Amino acid sequence: MKKMISYIRFVGLIVLIVALFAFTSERNKQRKINRVQIEFIEEQDPYVSELSVNKLLIQNQERVTNVGKEILVLNTVEQELDSHKMIEHSDVYLTVNGELRAQIKQRTPIARVNAVTPFYVDATGNTMPLSDSYSAHVPLVHNVSEREVKEVFPLLKMIQKDDFLKKHVVGVFRNHKGNYELEVRVYSFRTVIGKIENLNSKVKNFKAFYQKALKDKSLDKYKKVSLQFSNQVVCTIK
Template identity: 75%
Template structure:
């Protein structure tokens, strides 16, 4: 009899624990989302602000705040954010106390194209619109259409990844022959890069020329520096 009583108490305790877990879970599911926190990651400048993100979080004119957690589908919220052309990736999740958090990774521009409707080119080679919040300090590309972005992108990416080029190159121009010319931040000579080929060799030659001319204090003497030929640098004196 004593064993039966102990067994009955044990079963009752298990039932009580299950009930409490179910009650707590149901109560947690019905809790309203009262706060939204937006965090921008891996970016130093905001091309998209919190107000814009909050607007993207609105579905059918109903905000995500004060919405029961059981009816909020997070992957749909993320997909809505990821459709914005300034956002590369988003991560939306709920905390145990009912706070909605959105972690936003912005796209990173590497160049600005001066077109009828100007636009950026990002690190993946895709286009993105200009921002009303911040203007990126990237090279200005002229005489390049959107369909020609894929052609010039390897050069733009090279400039973005190379600290020397990133420091000195401020513009890229595509001439009528389809060859590219580079504008420098300080010195006024024209750098004729030529076609988008042999990038490493041309950059290496240009660096060697620059360092030697800087040492010789002759950079001001040149009118044009051509890198069109893979294994040499051809200079024109003023």
């Protein structure tokens, strides 16, 4: 008899747990998303606004906050965000209290190409449109088309990563021979890089020349500094 009572109690406990789980699950499905929180990860300039992200967080022409949690497909929301031309990556998730959170990583422009329709080159070597929210302080690139972005990208990436170049270089120019020149911030001389090859050696030579000429106070004397030739810097005086 005692075994029968224990068995009945055990079965009743199981039924109660299943019922509570089903009830909680149903209540959770019916709960509406009550808040949307957007977070921009990493310290970046605002190339895409929070308002623009909010506009993308829409399902079936309704605001996400009016959509039941059971019909909100997070992967779809992430795909919508990732399709934005200013967004590199997004992570969208729901909290237990019905809050929708979106973490946004923007794309990082490293150069602006001065074309008929200007555009940025980002840190991955892809093109991106100009932002309506913010203008990036990056080197200007002249006489380069979209098809030549891959060619010049190693130079742009080096400028972005190298503190010396990042401080002094404000522009990149591709001449009619396909050689590249740098425009420096203060001085008027042209710095001829030549073809996009042996960049480490060329930059090393340029740094050595610049520091010596700066010490000698002779930087104003030159109109062209050529780094095209192996292990040497050829200067043309004004």
